[in-house]
Amino acid sequence: MDASYGAVAVNWTDPAGEPRVRMERVDSYGFDFGVLTRATNIAADYTQSTIDLPTAREQMDNIATTGKSWSKKATIIATAAAGAAALLVYGGDWIVSIAGVIAYLTLVFMMQKLGSLRWPSFFIQIAAGILASTAAAAMRILDPNVDPTSVVISIVIIMMAGMTSTGAVQDTITGNYMHGLGRIYEGLVNTAGLVVGVRLGAALFNALGVPLPVSNEVSLASIPLWLMVIAAALVAVGNGIILQSPARVVFSAATLAMIVYLVYAALSTGQGADAWARGVAAFAAGIGTAILPRMVKAPTSSMAISSFLVLLPGTLTYQGIWGSSLAGDQALYYLSSAFIAALSLATGLMVGQYVGVVTLNTLNVVRNRIFTPMFFSRASNHPLTRRGGKTSNARDTEGTSDTDTQE
DSSP: OEEOSSEEEEEEEOTTSOEEEEEEEOSOOOOOHHHHHHHHHHHHHHHTTSSOHHHHHHHHHHHTTSOOSSOHHHHHHHHHHHHHHHHHHTTOOHHHHHHHHHHHHHHHHHHHHHHHTTOOHHHHHHHHHHHHHHHHHHHHHHOTTSOHHHHHHHHHGGGSTHHHHHHHHHHHHTTOHHHHHHHHHHHHHHHHHHHHHHHHHHHHHHHTTOOOOOOSOOOOOOOOHHHHHHHHHHHHHHHHHHTTOOHHHHHHHHHHHHHHHHHHHHHOOOSTTOHHHHHHHHHHHHHHHHHHHHHHTOOTHHHHHHHTGGGOTHHHHHHHHHHTTSSSSHHHHHHHHHHHHHHHHHHHHHHHHHHHHHHHHHTTOOOOTTOOOSOOOSOTTSHHHHTTOOOTTOOOSSSOOTTSOOO
């Protein structure tokens, strides 16, 4: 199966040995890990012959009528908690955090509305930047000592291209160069929209007599490690609920996020990309996402990003795009740091998943055949398939066609 932004193509070989291809156009897309979890479990049951094809089709059809994993009220509360945690991480006090939650909720609501109107993401990013500047100006009026940069970063952190850039690097290092390049451009363009919005809003309020000295100097707050670990868990919980992950997945991801951040904190130097610290932390996340999804019957993607959300290099990309209009080599420094950070996270996660799966298979743990890290092989004696049974991309027959399904 090959999924891209514009289409989903499924390749298979029919019983007569003829290659078949089916393609569906994708007009729009979003994230709903509840739907993904249910669909993955149905596919796993079918491939393991637990259910027959008519039953699988019926269950797939029922997914569309199944309610959300979380109610609207729960989603709002989770969004508020994630916003408060982000504000604490970037230096806001409790009062600023409470005020920032309102702006954070407004941002999420605005994103949903503009998205439903099919606004291009670049312009949604500009609107988000203006909203963040407006919130920073309001807090600046209430408390002149508030750092507007910390407020802006805390609010727009969910709009930054950390997930996109890490996914782009993962695509690139696994051979999907065109898709990876497209996602890199997507991340850069969307981050540029965010910078335009923030600077436009800052210029507007400066003209109105409300000084708003926003810059690209981003720093984490000096808060105790235990509080930072709790913040990482809250961000993971909020992200999971917003993306409609089932409860069993959300709280497993939050536990993993705390472990991952502790690993990162033990190795972090606080300089630049902190590549080794990020890489080892992502390796721990990879091992965790090889083990925990088996226990809660969920796809690995529903936990992977949430487990190291606070380590994503979105702020570095933001600083680089902002620095491109300043003197010196700030842009090159921050953008190269963002790439190195994304490379460390993607590589660490993939290798961790690989090691985790191979280890579990060596221990005779039956593998969910739908779970496939980015490393895969057609060979039936490959470590990933040796003990868990054949996968749909591992065949013993001679002359396997290139059109065989790849998970």
